[in-house]
Each structure stands twice: as structure tokens, then as C-alpha cells.
Amino acid sequence: MFVDRVLSGMRPTGNLHLGHYHGVLKNWLALQQKYECLFFVADWHALTTHYDSPEIIGQNSWDMVIDWLAAGVDPARATLFIQSKVPAHAELYLLLSMITPLGWLERVPTYKDQQEKLAGKDLSTYGFLGYPLLQSADILIYRANLVPVGEDQAPHLEFTREISRRFNHIFGKEPDFENKVAQAIKKMGSRKGKLYSELRNRYQEQGDESALIAARSLLEEQQNLSTDDHERLSGHLEGKSKIILPEPQTLLTQASRMPGLDGQKMSKSYGNTIGLREDADSITRKVRTMPTDPARIRRSDPGNPEKCPVWQFHQLYSSAETRNWVQQGCTSAGIGCLECKQPVIQAILDEQAPILERARMYEKDPAQVRKIIADGCEKANWLAEETMRDVRAALGLGYL
Structure with missing residues (x-):
């Protein structure tokens, strides 16, 4: 019997920022309370676009795992592992490629979008074309039926469902x-x-x-x-034969778009981030120098919070009372921009305090971090092998 199992992963980009925390990790913290969760470091996925700089992947992976643990991901409630330490991902990826039409991969919307965004890289590779199928293998190998995704990833999950249906249709014909x-x-x-x-x-x-x-x-x-x-x-x-790889479903989670320091989406590529473990002086300096409503040239000029990037931070961090204070003070020029920014600075530092405390514990004990991952990889390998036994048998490869 299949259980409600959640799978989610992140490419190892190094230290995470507040955008990752509010956009992904806070959802993970809620999910681990309700479901069997598997969270993995997608190091093979990192190679699909950064194959020319593999030396950064190792350290980035460990830094990212510490960020997860610091944010509150609990290894007693969730399985944490590294993709490349579960070789069956690659095996299922290969076997699924035997039945995947080329046109299905070429029509995934992010394929051309990413090629345009990363025009400086040569992404005319089989690995980049096939990364949606690798994502499908990541999900299907654990028979994960719930996958938290954002709008931009929805086509990838639909692609995975199509692969599941095609595989079950072709190979789910059980004798008798x-x-x-x-x-x-x-x-x-x-x-x-x-x-x-x-x-x-x-x-x-x-x-x-x-x-x-x-x-x-x-x-x-x-x-x-x-x-x-x-x-x-x-x-x-449902009029099918044996379901070997069940179709995953979209898990709708609360989306929280963390703005960057310039009002755009927080992203390393925009240089507008605040690190999850960034020091207090740096955070204070970054927020104090954030751009504000361009109409407020002087302290006495009234402003419009809707045109100020700082207001987006207030919407995420401040109480209704504080937001009312900002609205009235900004539009009447009753407060200056530095006064407006101070509650945001304090809220970020308050949120960050327990994260930094947990991070210091794991930074001082890297052996504990490695043990958590080793234990997670062991469990992930066991779950993956359960699926692969059925897959190999369905493909006539269970004769050895």
C-alpha cells in the first residue's frame, strides 16, 4: 500500500538566503509535521547547468544541508540525503529514457527559457535536455505521491505524470x-x-x-x-493493469514571495539577497541602504509605500499596527526612511536568531551532519531498491 510521501529537493547553490527560507524551507517545516518527507540535495541536477565548475558542488552541498538543519528541518521527522549517493536514480532515469519521446522533453517550457536566461553557457547537451526526466526519476523512484511545486515547476510534474502513465501502460501488463x-x-x-x-x-x-x-x-x-x-x-x-509507478500529485503549499533588496524577486543572480546566516552588521547595512520611493528626495517629502521596496518587507515581517504606522508616517512625511526600515531590520534579526544558534551547533560538529546524511542515504537507498526490483522485473531485467 502506498503511503502519503512527500519528495522535494534543492540544487546545491551554497549558502541559502531568505528567499529560500520563506519560499521553500518554511513549507518543508510544515510538511514534516504531517507527512513522510524526503528532502534531497540535487547534486546531479547542478551538473546539468554547472558541469564546467564541479569543484563547487561538494562544499555547497554541505553548506546547504547545514542551512536546512539550522532552519529547523528535523532529521527525526524527515529523511535527508544526497541524490548522487543513491545510484538507482540514475538507473531509473536511464530506463525511463527508453520510452520517453524526444518531443515531450523539447516541449517542457523551462527548456527554452533556461537556454535564453543562461545564454552564456553551452546548454545544447543531452543532460540539460533530459533534466526533466531526471526529476521524474527522483520522484517516481520513491513512489512519492505528493510533490510541493511552484507555478514554474507545474509543467515538470505534469510531465512526470505522463511518464508514469506511459510506463504503467507499457509495462504494467501482469501475466494472469x-x-x-x-x-x-x-x-x-x-x-x-x-x-x-x-x-x-x-x-x-x-x-x-x-x-x-x-x-x-x-x-x-x-x-x-x-x-x-x-x-x-x-x-x-481505473481500467489499468498493475500500477508500478504511481502518478504523483501536486501538493499546494502556501507560496511566499520574498522580495529582494531592490524590489525584484530575491535571487543571487540579481545580487539582492540577504543570507540565511548573514551577520547582523551586514544585514543592517543592506537594509539601511535599500532604495525607497524615488519621490522622497528629502525627509520632508511625502512618499507612497506602494512604490517602495521596503514596503514589501513590511508586508512579510510587520504587524498590522506597524504597517499602519508606516502608511501614515510615509504618506505624511511624519517618519523618515531610516525610521521606516528599523522595524524590518529588527524583525529579520529576531527571525534569524534561532537559525544562527542551530547553525553554530552543526558548524562545530560536521561529523553529526555527515551522520545525518549517511543515515538518510541508507534509508533512501532501501526505498529506491524496493521500487527498482519491481521496475527491473517489469522490464525483464530481474533474471539475475
């Missing part, structure tokens, strides 16, 4: 499937087996979505069915 389905239904008992069949017929003959939901719920309640029987009946329910 109908007979095994009948035996599995018998195990449910006469009453529940009859109900399952009725719900299946309603869904397949009338397209009744409520019947599909009810049938899935019924299957989840069956404790006497093996994992294989659950897969067979789930596939039979």
Missing part, C-alpha cells in the same frame, strides 16, 4: 492479471468485494468521480490485502 484481481477481490469478503465491483462499474460506465473516491477509500481500509493486491485493485479500478 484478471485472475489475480478476482482472487484479491475475494480476499475483501463478499460484501466489500461486491461494493468494490459496483463502485468500479459506476466509475467506468458513468464516469462517476464520487464512486472512484469511495472505491479508493474502501481499498485503503483493507488491511488483509498485500501491497501487490492493493496495486492490482487500484489499477483495475
Whole structure:
């Protein structure tokens, strides 16, 4: 039986900034409380665009893991691992490539977008073209059914669903499937087996979505069915054969767009970031020198918060009371820009304090960080191998 399992990863770009914290890590902290979570360092993905500078990947990976732990990702609740330490990712990526139409890869929107944004790099490589398929392998190998994604990544998840459907259609044809389905239904008992069949017929003959939901719920309640029987009946329910690689679903999470110091999205490429572990003096200096409403040339000039990048920080960090104070003080010239920035500076430093405290603990004990990752890699390898046994068997490679 498949469990609710979340998978998410980050490319090792080195020390993270507040954009990563508010856009991704805070969601991870909430998800680890509700689901089985796997969070991984996507070091192979880093090579798809930075193949010419591999020397930075190692240190960047460890720095990023410390940032995760400092932010509050809990290795007792989530599995943390490094992609390249689970070789089965590459194996599944290769096997999936055998059935992936070239046109599917070329139509992924980010393929051309990234080539244009990174025009200075030669990205006419198989690795870059195939990175959406590697992402699919990352998800499918853990049978992760929930994937938190932003709008820009939604096409990648739909691509993964298409790959899953294609794989199951081609390779999910199990010998004597109908007979095994009948035996599995018998195990449910006469009453529940009859109900399952009725719900299946309603869904397949009338397209009744409520019947599909009810049938899935019924299957989840069956404790006497093996994992294989659950897969067979789930596939039979929707007119498929055995589901080897289940389709992942989009996990809608609260999106928080962290502005940069210049009002654009916070990004290293724009040079407008505040590091997650940046020192207090540097943060203070950066915020104090942020651009403000260009109409406020003098202290006595009234301004408009909507035209000021600092206002975006207030919306994220300040209370309603503070925001009202800013609105009134700015539009009436009752406060100056430095006064306006001070609550933002203090809020960032307050948020950062427990993060820095945890970071110092892990910085002083790198062996502990490596043990966390080693343990996570061990579990990830075990989960991946479970899937790969089924995949190899489906492809006729389980004969050794």
C-alpha cells in the first residue's frame, strides 16, 4: 500500500538566503509535521547547468544541508540525503529514457527559457535536455505521491505524470492479471468485494468521480490485502493493469514571495539577497541602504509605500499596527526612511536568531551532519531498491 510521501529537493547553490527560507524551507517545516518527507540535495541536477565548475558542488552541498538543519528541518521527522549517493536514480532515469519521446522533453517550457536566461553557457547537451526526466526519476523512484511545486515547476510534474502513465501502460501488463484481481477481490469478503465491483462499474460506465473516491477509500481500509493486491485493485479500478509507478500529485503549499533588496524577486543572480546566516552588521547595512520611493528626495517629502521596496518587507515581517504606522508616517512625511526600515531590520534579526544558534551547533560538529546524511542515504537507498526490483522485473531485467 502506498503511503502519503512527500519528495522535494534543492540544487546545491551554497549558502541559502531568505528567499529560500520563506519560499521553500518554511513549507518543508510544515510538511514534516504531517507527512513522510524526503528532502534531497540535487547534486546531479547542478551538473546539468554547472558541469564546467564541479569543484563547487561538494562544499555547497554541505553548506546547504547545514542551512536546512539550522532552519529547523528535523532529521527525526524527515529523511535527508544526497541524490548522487543513491545510484538507482540514475538507473531509473536511464530506463525511463527508453520510452520517453524526444518531443515531450523539447516541449517542457523551462527548456527554452533556461537556454535564453543562461545564454552564456553551452546548454545544447543531452543532460540539460533530459533534466526533466531526471526529476521524474527522483520522484517516481520513491513512489512519492505528493510533490510541493511552484507555478514554474507545474509543467515538470505534469510531465512526470505522463511518464508514469506511459510506463504503467507499457509495462504494467501482469501475466494472469484478471485472475489475480478476482482472487484479491475475494480476499475483501463478499460484501466489500461486491461494493468494490459496483463502485468500479459506476466509475467506468458513468464516469462517476464520487464512486472512484469511495472505491479508493474502501481499498485503503483493507488491511488483509498485500501491497501487490492493493496495486492490482487500484489499477483495475481505473481500467489499468498493475500500477508500478504511481502518478504523483501536486501538493499546494502556501507560496511566499520574498522580495529582494531592490524590489525584484530575491535571487543571487540579481545580487539582492540577504543570507540565511548573514551577520547582523551586514544585514543592517543592506537594509539601511535599500532604495525607497524615488519621490522622497528629502525627509520632508511625502512618499507612497506602494512604490517602495521596503514596503514589501513590511508586508512579510510587520504587524498590522506597524504597517499602519508606516502608511501614515510615509504618506505624511511624519517618519523618515531610516525610521521606516528599523522595524524590518529588527524583525529579520529576531527571525534569524534561532537559525544562527542551530547553525553554530552543526558548524562545530560536521561529523553529526555527515551522520545525518549517511543515515538518510541508507534509508533512501532501501526505498529506491524496493521500487527498482519491481521496475527491473517489469522490464525483464530481474533474471539475475
